[in-house]
Amino acid sequence: MKIAFLTDSGTGKSIQEMKDHGIFSLPLQIMIENQNYLDIEECSINDILTNLKKEKVIKTSLPPLGIIEETISHIKEEGYTHIVAVPMSKGLSGTYDAIEMIANQLEMPITMIDTYVAAYVQEHIILYLKQFTDQGGSLDEALSNIQSTIESCNTILIPDDLSHLKRSGRLTTFAATLASFLKIKPILSLNKSTLGKVDVVDKVRTLSKAMDLAVEKMKKDFVDKSYKVFIAHVDAMESAIILKEKILHMFHDLKVEIIELYAPIAVHTGIGCIGIQYFKPAK
Template identity: 45%
Template sequence: MNIAFVTDSGTGKSKEYWAEQGIYSLPLQIEVNGHSFDEEENIMIPDVLNYLHANVPMKTSLPKLGEIEDLFESLKEKGYDTIFAVPICTGLSSTMNALEMAANMLGLEFIGVDCYTTAVVQGEMILTAKKMWESGHSIDEIVRMLNRIADSCDTILLVDDLNHLKQGGRLTPMAAALGGLLKIKPVLHLDMETEGRIDALAKVRTMSKAQDYVINRLKEIGV
């Protein structure tokens, strides 16, 4: 079995960074004013933050299907027969399904593990998978370890409003309903229990109280 390890820009790292780790990364898409950009390539995190502060509407989507197919074709030509992927979680994106479909079309075996979040956890999981494989661990052992990592993590979000998240359909119904309540600052989270969708963890009246809630929660779990 010759495995290519694949992730996406949800990790917050560039394609060049992952190439240095021997891992392949695909850019998620960010649409601004009708123009689509490759995340971490021609639109960077500071750009996204500037658009958010300026209340510029943005949409996100999975990597371009043609780019996924091109990558997998090149991997097959290099002698890889298996794709091991840890993309952004299925609760936020259909990237996993697109990767699996592309692999199947090319006759490549596909192994995908849901990180139930994104960012740091996603990056750590794909890196762990590659290191374990190189150390002689079996696929079953690797998948069990990655699931343990995912199960141990909880991503907490503090936002001023839910407009962007509601428009993208990435909230659970309960969390979305909070967006209509006045003077409520919901503390949001996503993890394995929420199946990678953003759910309400708590609701408070001010951002300072939301911050206090998060700090106290971290203390409770011993962070």
């Protein structure tokens, strides 16, 4: 069985970057004022930040269906007999369903994997599956090994400005206005228990309190030095550094990396958002 590995730009990586690892990738779409751009290929995170600051309406969408069909057809023509696909969470994007539908139409056997998240975990899983099978491991064993990563993963988001969620349609105008008036900061989460959809897990009045509750959630999830931990931010490095200090105060032996939040998520959470993603790496 010749296996092709397929993902999308929810990994935060370009088509070429994933190709360098022997992985096919599909670009999600970013829509700015009704103009469509291919994520990363035609629109960078800096472009997103510039337009968010201008308060332009920005939305996201699954990769163009034509590109999905073209990519899967190419995979089939290259002699691959099976696809393993790790797209952005099914709860966040229609990419999962589109890939599965087109693969079935083209009579291409496919294994779909829902990570229930995006970003670094999505990248970690597709790279692990490719490397494990390249080294002679079976696909079944690799799929079994990634379950602990999916089960242990949690993503916590703390938006600073709810107007971005309102403009993108992820939050009603009334809810956003009321929360802003009451100076409420929602703490959002997505993981397997939320089926990969963004869920409000708590509401507080200050950013510091939101950070404290996020760190407390890590403690309840028994995070230890075996976990990978990332702090992601949208033009909010100062807040990210403070959050890192809070995490390291609670977990002295953790390694915590600060990164920029990837565009498909940053579009909806807006400038000032910070988040934590943690998980057990597959072995």
